[in-house]
Amino acid sequence: MGSTVNKKIRSRIIGVGAALPKKIVTNKDLAQTIDTSDEWIVERTGIKERRIATTNELTSSLGVEASEIAIKNSGLKNSDIEMIVLATATPDNTFPATATAIQKGLGIKNGYAYDIQAVCSGFVFALESADNAIRLEKIKNALVIGSETFSRILDWKDRSTCVLFGDGAGAVVLQSDSSNTNSGILSNHLHSDGEYKDMLYVDGGPSTSSSVGFLKMDGSGVFKHAVKNLSSVVEEALKYNNLKIDDIDLFIPHQANSRILEAVARKVGMDRNKIIMTLDKHANTSAASIPLALYDAVENRKISKGDLILFLAMGGGFTWGSSLIRW
Template identity: 60%
Template structure:
């Protein structure tokens, strides 16, 4: 029986021009390149320029994705932006992206699930498309985490960077099997009992300030491998695929130790995983689409490739999406 699938038509990314290396960080906080690389795998990250906002990054990434998709912005009827660092408290950063792209119909809104935001946004867009409410969507992950970092806290300021990535989804009729193109399965989860392990110590209704990112790194790591591996297995069960049948894993780029731990738990070889952490740092909701774009540009993704995306973020939130390119 024919079904509607959300097919990825295009992918794009944008990184700010300024590169902040570990050596640069060592000049402003008590750290070193060796210390950062050993504990995280990160060597450098990009930092947004003064006046460069999350929406600016998102617009640039989305424009590239639209060009690659060969789709005119006037044909887009849904824009979702996953971000934890919006331009303003309101309106949504997505409406500024919508306006910047020249999209004038449908809906635009933000999704806030921190590092899992892009997985959440893909899942939401997919459900809207499958329901028939929308035909074509731009899904953006964009962050300027440099604006919420405590630059005197070496345990957090070394981890994060700025950037944006985007995909264009289109409703297409498929035959209704696991061989279809498009999003085949997704799972999203959350557990608010762990909110105090990764959070920002500010907000409009609590402190009336933006606040800074705070994290219990050891506890986050302890939960990450288990929760990510679990949701990947749940997602694969939905289609009957085994971990070794996936062509490419595109994970949230948080920490090399987490990536290695998930690989070991699933028995996946290192050559099947996309790693951009060393060059981008942790870009939260932007990390998966940035890595997806890098894999596309490196010709690691071809039509028919099975791609699994996964993430875990503050909340805790976590999830996975399996798609055939």
């Protein structure tokens, strides 16, 4: 027998946090080591700078920093957290799960912690996992994190990939809410299709090369599928909730590439003024990009109580998904 979902319970975001490495690398900095320019990068990606982790900045340490801020903003204590889900494609170690290192860093002894790997879609996959646990009444408080150090899997001589990515972490605290206020996570929509796994991957791993490789990408193929899949998952969320595109107050997409996001906006009719963009200063931070953008929106008072917010993401695999939230 399966577990029964309590439809009267929703998961509500009650705290958001973020952490960025101290080192800033601008496009002009990159132009000193590879054949590129600030103009070339901005025109094709929308990126102006990115944060790069130093030796003592790890996926776990960035995750701990973002989590501490999220928990503080939630009004809870670290010991109140019963579940930690970390979305990352750049763990500290092959095993154990980096989420357990974050659990240790936060001094949490209770509950459980694990990693989810869906690359750039990871945060929405992790969010659904925690949401399900709350709605099944297994826990009341969950910590969902996206943390990445993609700079460690980049070929810094390949200008087609190294200019795109940055490091960082974002976190949210989810809490069970049975107040019937209609706030919280309304729906999640997840997909994957392994047929396209070789369009975006890292050429290494313990089972194949016994080493960590570098990121490889079919740029035009990724662009084509990203526009199609992101558009479809927006429409899926709208249809499921009986909404129209104009009903959404804010779109917080995975910060992949400005051209991809502009193409999706045209295809589904998004109001550009409703799209939260941090790509210019963060670059593509993979699973960290949505919570980083959410934190930026909260800090800059771009979100009001009752707003409908749509998260949307696509990553290697391919994986893609969306989450609709009422703030």
